[in-house]
Amino acid sequence: MQTTTPSSLASVANNRDQRVPGTNLLGTGLETRGVHAWFGKKHVLSDVSLDFAAGTVTALIGPSGCGKSTYLRTLNRMHEFIPTAALAGEVLLDGQDIYAPGTDVTKIRLKVGMVFQKPNPFPSMTIGENVLSGLKLAQLKKSNTDDLLESCLMRAGLWSEVKDRLGEHGGSLSGGQQQRLCIARALAVQPQVLLMDEPCSALDPGSTFRIEETISELAKSMTIVIVTHNMQQAARVSDYTAFFLSDGGPGVMVETAPTSRIFSAPVDKRTEDYVTGRFG
Amino acid sequence: MTLLENQSAAIPAPREITTKPRLSDQIFRAIVTLGGMASLVILGLIALFLSLKGFHILTEEKFSFITESRWEVITGDTGNIEESNLGIGAMLVGTFLSALIAISVGVPIAVLSALYLTFYARGSAKKILISLIDLMAAFPSLLYGFWGFFVFMASAEYWAKLLNKYLGFVPFFDVPAPIFERSPFIAGLVLAIMIIPITTSISREIFDQTPLDRVQAAYALGASKLSMIRAVVIPYGRGGVIGGAMLGLGRAMGETVAVYTVLNIVYQINWQVLFGAGGNVASLILLKFGEAGPYEVDALMAAGLILFILTLLVNALADVLINRFGKKGR
Numbered sequence: 001m002q003t004t005t006p007s008s009l010a011s012v013a014n015n016r017d018q019r020v021p022g023t024n025l026l027g028t029g030l031e032t033r034g035v036h037a038w039f040g041k042k043h044v045l046s047d048v049s050l051d052f053a054a055g056t057v058t059a060l061i062g063p064s065g066c067g068k069s070t071y072l073r074t075l076n077r078m079h080e081f082i083p084t085a086a087l088a089g090e091v092l093l094d095g096q097d098i099y100a101p102g103t104d105v106t107k108i109r110l111k112v113g114m115v116f117q118k119p120n121p122f123p124s125m126t127i128g129e130n131v132l133s134g135l136k137l138a139q140l141k142k143s144n145t146d147d148l149l150e151s152c153l154m155r156a157g158l159w160s161e162v163k164d165r166l167g168e169h170g171g172s173l174s175g176g177q178q179q180r181l182c183i184a185r186a187l188a189v190q191p192q193v194l195l196m197d198e199p200c201s202a203l204d205p206g207s208t209f210r211i212e213e214t215i216s217e218l219a220k221s222m223t224i225v226i227v228t229h230n231m232q233q234a235a236r237v238s239d240y241t242a243f244f245l246s247d248g249g250p251g252v253m254v255e256t257a258p259t260s261r262i263f264s265a266p267v268d269k270r271t272e273d274y275v276t277g278r279f280g
Numbered sequence: 281m282t283l284l285e286n287q288s289a290a291i292p293a294p295r296e297i298t299t300k301p302r303l304s305d306q307i308f309r310a311i312v313t314l315g316g317m318a319s320l321v322i323l324g325l326i327a328l329f330l331s332l333k334g335f336h337i338l339t340e341e342k343f344s345f346i347t348e349s350r351w352e353v354i355t356g357d358t359g360n361i362e363e364s365n366l367g368i369g370a371m372l373v374g375t376f377l378s379a380l381i382a383i384s385v386g387v388p389i390a391v392l393s394a395l396y397l398t399f400y401a402r403g404s405a406k407k408i409l410i411s412l413i414d415l416m417a418a419f420p421s422l423l424y425g426f427w428g429f430f431v432f433m434a435s436a437e438y439w440a441k442l443l444n445k446y447l448g449f450v451p452f453f454d455v456p457a458p459i460f461e462r463s464p465f466i467a468g469l470v471l472a473i474m475i476i477p478i479t480t481s482i483s484r485e486i487f488d489q490t491p492l493d494r495v496q497a498a499y500a501l502g503a504s505k506l507s508m509i510r511a512v513v514i515p516y517g518r519g520g521v522i523g524g525a526m527l528g529l530g531r532a533m534g535e536t537v538a539v540y541t542v543l544n545i546v547y548q549i550n551w552q553v554l555f556g557a558g559g560n561v562a563s564l565i566l567l568k569f570g571e572a573g574p575y576e577v578d579a580l581m582a583a584g585l586i587l588f589i590l591t592l593l594v595n596a597l598a599d600v601l602i603n604r605f606g607k608k609g610r
Binding site for chain 2: 076078081106107109114116118121122133134136137182185186189
């Protein structure tokens, strides 16, 4: 990894628009209390408590295997798809525990959307059908789908590129366009929170730039949590950064702070070592 | 020389790209080619044999061989054939009907079983069910025939009567006389049970391969299990299910012993599936082969040839269907 000085990343973080929590009316956001995760007997995540204030972007950074993706997947209950997966602690959305007995998990996932590392449009559907697929999948009624289609593609920064080819299959787009299509698809069901699991790791710099623009635009209307390996990206897009680390045991959340402070004056020595490129 | 001419002169002709294969590769290639060709050659030889033996029957009996429904050979004192009336019309209709019933009953059950095994069954129940179904696919068909005759017939007869009572106004479900035993309907149901395991097995394999990222994409959008299956699994698996159904259809059309055991073989074209009369081509061959004279044996070969061509047509149709509908969701 290229060695970067914390101050250069801090200046990147400082030069972006600063968002302050609580300045908009987007609900109370997402909180986790003492989240642990296991795969079988393996304890992979230990005691993570974090708040994601409504209308902010939080980056989760850390080396591979530190549990940050696992943690992200506990936030919309995708964690439980792995057959041996187990979990302890609470994830509160608007103050309600999403793991509470009797919860309809499909309703949770409508409120907490997700964009994956690898673009995964539905190949049997057209571009337009892909964007609106969430309505069909979740059996939501929507009267004016044309407007919704256009606004989702606009917000995902894809409209101008695809407006004349909405009937083509999703697979005909480039990787970066496919990923923005997946973002548009996630937006169509109007989530409160959007989780992004290394959304740019398979993309070229140009597409990455477009997606980062999209994230900044989206943060005006929703809460975003993004896992990234790219610290420049964390500095460019996030208001808060949480650093995860595993020393061979379960991953822990070492430190969380406003992004500019994580890169300028981290409290923990391990955070400093990581953000200055000494390891990881 | 202008710049443009200069440029075109600079573009070389494409080179031939070759590689020198290793000896081990060459040997393996030869073995694989041999194996691949062997099945084709054997298939060709079977077709050739059936044609050589049966073709003169087709020229003598002409079109009536597939439209008429009689099986009469009158031999003179010297053993020469004085008159022959051979036709497999009824058997073709029976083949078609019983296979159609088998597919329309068997495939939906097989697809549901495959979905259950892939997405709902858990743990050891899943493992046991999967190996049971694979075992059932390998069962000798005679056992299905026996079971159909001794156990299943009574219930199926009852269902046939119900169908006739309430849907008898449809010509398909009408009967000329109240004989419901040993009908194409019952044979079709036994065939359905026979093809369920193979179709289930193939459908399950293909459902199992549904890309996880698409499954997760659907769930992340708030899909229920049902809507995920409809939006992701079915489009992906459609081609495989059609392929499995066609394999089942092939088995149903060519099935001999099970049909022979259950069905009442009558030389009369019968479209009324609930009526106890019918037969299929394969069971006719089994019935007649033991007692047939040389001319009749050739006629049975000709019947075999027609069944062979029919099976090829079904497989060709399967390919067309898979190309038309199967690739879309991949």
